[in-house]
Every structure is written in C-alpha cells, then in structure tokens.
Amino acid sequence: xxxxxxxxxxxxxxxxxxxxxxxxxxxxxxxxxxxxxxxxxxxxxxxxxxxxxxxxxxxxxxxxxxxxxxxxxxxxxxxxxxxxxxxxxxxxxxxxxxxxxxxxxxxxxxxxxxxxxxxxxxxxxxxxxxxxxxxxxxxxxxxxxxxxxxxxxxxxxxxxxxxxxxxxxxxxxxxxxxxxxxxxxxxxxxxxxxxxxxxxxxxxxxxxxxxxxxxxxxxxxxxxxxxxxxxxxxxxxxxxxxxxxxxxxxxxxxxxx
Amino acid sequence: xxxxxxxxxxxxxxxxxxxxxxxxxxxxxxxxxxxxxxxxxxxxxxxxxxxxxxxxxxxxxxxxxxxxxxxxxxxxxxxxxxxxxxxxxxxxxxxxxxxxxxxxxxxxxxxxxxxxxxxxxxxxxxxxxxxxxxxxxxxxxxxxxxxxxxxxxxxxxxxxxxxxxxxxxxxxxxxxxxxxxxxxxxxxxxxxxxxxxxxxxxxxxxxxxxxxxxxxxxxxxxxxxxxxxxxxxxxxxxxxxxxxxxxxxxxxxxxxxxxxxxxxxxxxxxxxxxxxxxxxxxxxxxxxxxxxxxxxxxxxxxxxxxxxxxxxxxxxxxxxxxxxxxxxxxxxxx
Numbered sequence: 157x158x159x160x161x162x163x164x165x166x167x168x169x170x171x172x173x174x175x176x177x178x179x180x181x182x183x184x185x186x187x188x189x190x191x192x193x194x195x196x197x198x199x200x201x202x203x204x205x206x207x208x209x210x211x212x213x214x215x216x217x218x219x220x221x222x223x224x225x226x227x228x229x230x231x232x233x234x235x236x237x238x239x240x241x242x243x244x245x246x247x248x249x250x251x252x253x254x255x256x257x258x259x260x261x262x263x264x265x266x267x268x269x270x271x272x273x274x275x276x277x278x279x280x281x282x283x284x285x286x287x288x289x290x291x292x293x294x295x296x297x298x299x300x301x302x303x304x305x306x307x308x309x310x311x312x313x314x315x316x317x318x319x320x321x322x323x324x325x326x327x328x329x330x331x332x333x334x335x336x337x338x339x340x341x342x343x344x345x346x347x348x349x350x351x352x353x354x355x356x357x358x359x360x361x362x363x364x365x366x367x368x369x370x371x372x373x374x375x376x377x378x379x380x381x382x383x384x385x386x387x388x389x390x391x392x393x394x395x396x397x398x399x400x401x402x403x404x405x406x407x408x409x410x411x412x413x
Numbered sequence: 414x415x416x417x418x419x420x421x422x423x424x425x426x427x428x429x430x431x432x433x434x435x436x437x438x439x440x441x442x443x444x445x446x447x448x449x450x451x452x453x454x455x456x457x458x459x460x461x462x463x464x465x466x467x468x469x470x471x472x473x474x475x476x477x478x479x480x481x482x483x484x485x486x487x488x489x490x491x492x493x494x495x496x497x498x499x500x501x502x503x504x505x506x507x508x509x510x511x512x513x514x515x516x517x518x519x520x521x522x523x524x525x526x527x528x529x530x531x532x533x534x535x536x537x538x539x540x541x542x543x544x545x546x547x548x549x550x551x552x553x554x555x556x557x558x559x560x561x562x563x564x565x566x567x568x569x570x571x572x573x574x575x576x577x578x579x580x581x582x583x584x585x586x587x588x589x590x591x592x593x594x595x596x597x598x599x600x601x602x603x604x605x606x607x608x609x610x611x612x613x614x615x616x617x618x619x620x621x622x623x624x625x626x627x628x629x630x631x632x633x634x635x636x637x638x639x640x641x642x643x644x645x646x647x648x649x650x651x652x653x654x655x656x657x658x659x660x661x662x663x664x665x666x667x668x669x670x671x672x673x674x675x676x677x678x679x680x681x682x683x684x685x686x687x688x689x690x691x692x693x694x695x696x697x698x699x700x701x702x703x704x705x706x707x708x709x710x711x712x713x714x715x716x717x718x719x720x721x722x723x724x725x726x727x728x729x730x731x732x733x734x735x736x737x738x739x740x741x742x743x744x745x746x747x
Contacts, residue, residue, distance in 0.1 A: 206605065226608040227611050227612055230609065230610060235609070236609055238606065242605050242606035244598060244602035244603060246602055246666075247599070247602065255596065255598075258592060258596060258610050259611025263593065268587060268588060269584040269587050270584070271587040318610065322611075
C-alpha cells in the first residue's frame, strides 16, 4: 500500500534517514520503533509532505507522493496524529473533529454565506459522524469544551479522533500513548486494534511503549541513526541481537519513567 | 444549552427592534442617528477584520485603507460616471476585494510582524493616493456625493445602513460558524495541523483577506452616502488601529464581539469629546484593561458562569477513570 524506495533525508549535511526501503501492506498494523533521533518522525513528515526527501521516493497505492502538496495528502486517504499534539487548542473538541472532515466537505463560499440547505445537510451529517467518533473515544461529554482545557491524555485522543474523521485508508500515529496513564494506554490499544479490524484502516505506528507495540503490531521495523537495522514480526524483532544492542539503555530509561 | 440559545435569540431580536425604533426615540436627530450609523459602518469593518485577525490570526493594520477604497469607489462611480447606488455599493466591495487579492497574494506568505508591517504600508498609502491622484479623487478638496432620491433623507438612509449591516452580519455569522470559519481558526491555532487536515493554508489566507476587504469596502461605500462627502482624511491609519482595538476590546474571534467593540468605540468619543484629548486616553486604558483582565474581550463575560461548571466536571474526570481501572495498572508498563 505504502512503499518507500531508498528514501534519504538530509538536513544541512545531517542524514536523518538513510536509504530506507519499506513496504507497508494493506490492512495491517505496522510499527516503526527505534531510539530517539532515529528518524522515525522524519519519515512521517515525508509522508505528510512537510519534508521533501533528498533522494528516493514514497509511493502510496502506486502513486508517487513527490508532487503532492501537504494539504492534498489527506485526500489520497492518508491522515495522521502528531507527536506533540498539534490540535486547534482554542477550538472546541467538536470543532476539532469537524475540521478533520474538512477535505470531505464542499466549500462553495456563496452557499456557505447564505447557509443554503445543502450546507445545513452536510454540516448535520458531519456532526453526526463527529458524535460517533466522540462516542468511540468516550469523549462525548467534552464535545463543547475547549481542547486546551482537557488533560493531555484526552487531547491525544482528540488528535487521533480528528485523524479518523475522514475514514482514511492509512493512518499515521506518532507516539499516540506518550504521556497517557496506563488505563488510557489500554483503551488506546483496543482502539488501534479496532481501526484495523472493524474499520479496515491500515495503521503506521511510531511508539516507544514496547508493551503496546508488541501487543498490536503485525510487523515491526527498527530504525537507528536513520537506518533500518531490523524488521519482522514482534517475536522476531525481540530476539534480534542488533535490536537488543540498539535498545540497551533505552529500555532501562523507559522502565524508570 | 437550549435556554442559552433562546436567550441569545431573544436578546438579538430585542436589539434589532431597538435599532429600528431608535430614530424615533431620539426625535430623528441627525446627530444621534449618525452615531448609530457610524457604529454600524464600523461594525461592518470590525466584523470583517475579526474574521481575518480574530479567527484567522492574520494581523492587518491596514483595514482602514479598505474602508477608504470603498468610499472613493462609491464616490468616483457616482460623481464621475453617474452610476446608481445598487451598482456603486457592491462595486465598492468588489474593488476592495480585488485590491486585497493583489496585496494578499504576496502578503499571505508573510507571518506575524511582517504581515502587520506590510498591511501598515497599505493602510498608510491609500490616503496618500487619495490625496495625490487629483484627476480622479479631486485631492484635498474631496468629492461631494448625492444620495438617491428614494432614500435621500437621513431617516431613510439610516434604515438602508441598518438593513445592509444586518445582512452583512448574517452572512459573516454564517461564514464564521461554518467549515470556512473552522478552517480560519485552524490556521490560527496550528498551520501544520491545518495542512494535515487538508486545509490549503495559503489559499485560505487569501480568501480571508478577500472576504474581509469585500465587506469593509461595502461599509466604506455606505459611509460615502451617509456623509455625502468623501475626503482623504476620512479613514486614516488611526482608523485601522481603532478597528483592531474594537475587536480586542469586544472579543477576538467573535462576530458579536466586533459589534460590541464598534458600538463602544463610537459611543466613547460621544461622551468624552467634551474633554479635549480624553477620548484616546479612555480607549487606550480600555484596551490595556481588557488585555490584562479579559483577554477574550467583553463578549466573554457571559461565559464566566458556564466555564466554572465545565472545569469542575473535567477536574473530577481523570480521578474517576483511574479508580475504575485499578487492575490494569500493573501490566501496563512491561
């Protein structure tokens, strides 16, 4: 579904991603793990077209993403959440979700300013969809609350909720459970499985919480210093000596935190 | 929730009835009708600016320039070409819109202070052009205007201004509360996330500029017909700053807030004019106090009660979820 061909990204001489090739199959949960600074988020930002690769290409369903603009990516069926929660913080939870549906709504300015029936209808449908997503995340009672007033864990949920509003084919989740408590993590774990099993969404996941990664992933790629050092099923990756070496210390830090 | 909407609707209807009855409450005094007419014109400009600055986060220090573009477009079309009001007023909006597109296309690539300085330049240059392009604008002496016969009295034209203001308010409310308004807010809060949700950031900034300029231009056109005279001193850079002050005091990202600000800033000079120089002092103090104590503007005062209720619920919430799932804690961090 999503294929990287020898992707290389350099920032002023620093190589963030080096000749990375990946093939993400449809309908799976695919995780990218690796120590901080391994280039994981850079990969996401290339898919979102915020960065342009120095060399190599990314293909989505056979289509080269090189000439797609950032705001057009979602129309191809790729949506994402952000590592540091990039929400519209002064907007309500409901409005954040509705904005997630932006690319699917018509935007004729004349019919909007006259509030024609067609606009009322699509707006009501959008609201219904948002209510479903709120229900799915258990956020219904916060629908009218400003996002910035919510605890961090809920904000992350809204971020992910916004990304699934458009029924994407592929969703990119950048550290979805960072900063969440254990109960919230558990809930999100179920949710990620639901995305795959019930909604048929392919999930590309970056995460440091190894228990989550091992539980949900179908396939894992391990990166370090911009390069792929291992890949395979969760069991294979756990046994891989290169991975254990890269993670020594990293696992310890996680355990303390 | 329902009660609040009903209350608001009642308040709006009462306010509209008051405005319609207003000329008779003040004995059709031209001065007092003029106060409300100017408040309405400023309200149109402030609402438009609020869409751009309050919703979209794009600071414009040149909105007075679009008001002036509107006044001169209406005046020149009427005086030199003899066009009727139903052509000149929309044309005032269109000319302002087209000019905003020309300056907007490069300007939307600027951010924050740079955008403010660019629009400041625009706001400064329009009165200069009006002053020096003598063949069209008649320079310093200005252009005298004539209202159409059907609405030539102050009373009749007062209602024209009122009607247009109400229509513009309705249109801007629709835009602000739509997917378009959400996209503007989204751009203000996070351009990256906005792009990721499919919003063409540069394109929408341009649209904001055009909408804001279009309606402000219409406000300018109304002004030309109300005063029946346009001159290069009507809307200077001070007007642009006043418009910004109106939306800050009234409430950013709120159409009603812009109206509150416009009314306040038209009424303050009325009461303060007796003491020379006090107007600007009062306005300056008002802006500082609002920024310090109610950064969301006067319009947010009604939200105080609702907010405290909501906060209490959120504070109680995380506790409940942790208590509900004690068994899941041990195996979460393996």
